[in-house]
Amino acid sequence: MRKYISLRFCVNFGAGLLLVLGLTVMFGWYTGSHQLIQINPQFVPMQFNTSLGFIGASLALIGLNNQYRKISLYIGILLVLLGGLTLTQQILGVNFYIDELFMKHYIVTDTSQPGRMAPNTALAFMFSGISLLVMSVKNINLNQYLVGIVLGALTMGLGSVAFLGYLSNVETAYGWGKLTKMALHTSVGFMATGLMLMLEARYLSLQIKQKLPILFLPLSLIVLGFTITICLWQALYSSQLYVMTRYGITTSNFVAEGILIFGGIFSILIAIAVWLAARSYEQLQALRLAQAEILALNQRLESLSYLDGLTEIPNRRSFNIAIDRELGRAYRHKHSLALIMFDVDYFKSYNDHYGHLAGDQCLQMVAHAINNMAKRKTDMAARYGGEEFVLLLPEANLTDAEKIVGITLKAIADLKIPHAYSQASPYVTVSAGICACIPQYETTVNDLIQIADQGLYAAKSRGRACFVAISS
Structure with missing residues (x-):
């Protein structure tokens, strides 16, 4: 019961922070506050549609966490449409006129099209929307929980890679080619969104008394680890190609290969360690339960030893x-x-x-x-x-x-x-x-x-x- 309450509080709290993030950036666009939109003048702005996406994701999480599944379902559909249409624009080079539907953008730092969110941002919103859709249906089963957790891990991975790119000054980690790049606070928002989606899947499983297999958490960590590893490798490799193309310098980027190899190995080892820890914890809980049952049985037997079997009064x-x-x-x-x-x-x-x-x-x-x-x-x-x-x-x-x-x-x-x-x-x-x-x-x-x-x-x-x- 304590775990149940803690998870619900964590999801509501995290969703509340996402709501504050989205509303703050939206307020920044309306008031012209560059600091709220970009954090730093050299950084990429969080697009208005991105702030709307975070507001929607936060409301969907709150709704799902408090038995308002229809709200979560409808918002999940909107997030999928938002991310999907934006990606389609990026891939096909078309314009559906959704980028500046609600706001005329006046900050275009590292932006391919005014108001257009980054492709990795759009992909993260698609993952988040599908995860919300899957977990909003009635009579949810363990396979749907698995999909929700994996998509949450992918969302968190995309945000983590972009955040690490800002920390390490690797531009290709938070931007794909010449397209719009993901903003710093957008990366933090997706890290929180992915984590909340995974916690929500765990909360819902406890709510309907379905026990998640112990492989779910290790699998989530593998997905998260490989997402970060592959994206970082891709970012470093793209950076190497950029240097080679622009300056004609051919270098062997052992860092990229090292991240790919050791990141994958580390992800697997962490997942194995977590699986072993979860298995040990489960066995320990089973042992404690057995001990409690044996103790209760012994107390019952001791009580019976002081009662007369026929009349059920003391012997x-x-x-x-x-x-x-x-x-x-x-x-x-x-x-x-x-x-x-x-x-x-x-x-x-x-x-x-x-x-x-x-x-x-x-x-x-x-x-x-x-x-x-x-x-x-x-x-x-x-x-x-x-x-x-x-x-x-x-x-x-x-x-x-x-x-x-x-x-x-x-x-x-x-x-x-x-x-x-x-x-x-x-x-x-x-x-x-x-x-x-x-x-x-x-x-x-x-x-x-x-x-x-x-x-x-x-x-x-x-x-x-x-x-x-x-x-x-």
Whole structure:
């Protein structure tokens, strides 16, 4: 859930920055601010249509990230058209009059046609638009996520190459031939756009609970790495041809070949490293999940070990622990402690005549009635063995215990479980023995049980369906 929220925040934040970038450059065109349009007078201006493209891409990402898929779908179509028509103009040498449709351009530094965006800019918008289109459809599958991520990586790669070209002063990295060159802040915008598209694909996969294969991230890095590598190689190679053509100097550009070879190897190694790291993380998560399941199972088993399987109330083992603890506590605080032992009257006859299944049901009903008397957290009802039950009442005196036993016997009698073979009643009844005392130093658990058992024996001797209390 934390990852889900973080991804959503990152995409919304990144899309917000793209929106600010597009609006800032648009504001610069309207106000004549060269600094906002070019950053530096020697740099290429961001064309007005490019700023519109970034505004559209940001709104599409925000819409896709917040369940407004139709907005993303329509904007994606517009971005594809914008990039596609601009590329068509560059390739065929035609003019569709879209370059200055919204703004008459007055800055034409390194611009082949006023207002016309660079071909690598148009290509990046096409990639972004297709990625948005793919991820905006309903019932998206993993293959569509893959397309979205790969196109996002290509977009980020084109922006990264142009940005590196500005840093290294390699003009052919951000400009293709004599055509319009990509602006510096345009390259930064596409780096952010590509990254947001990849993050959005991950966010959407979490949103619909589809797990992306661990190969997706390494594959994205390979696409990004090879895009940067090939574009840089092409830029350096073009620069070499330019020098050779203009000055007649033939040189062996080992840097270009080196970037191509080592860039490709590095991209593959990085992808392998990320794949191994992702695989290790996935295995670690699986191990943690297994450990959590084992721990939960152990806790469940431990809990069951303290419950009686038939009646689902605490068993004798649990009772032994509780009475030992409460006896010590009663002695330390000089509190009274009451123990009640119950026995179902003539249960053997009931079992013999009604069957063991009916006997089990009878014990469950009796256990439930006795367990209802354990009102406080420290009280405990337990099955002592066979048809015998115990009720432990800390801080209860003899009067309290007698009152509770009277209520318990009546509750069981009111169940009206037929028992035609009982000599005490036509229904199932119980006898009870009570031990209530303020424990002394020499008092033991066995003493309490023995006294309660004596009371139970006395109740049976008196005809059953009654209780006898023995105070100690």
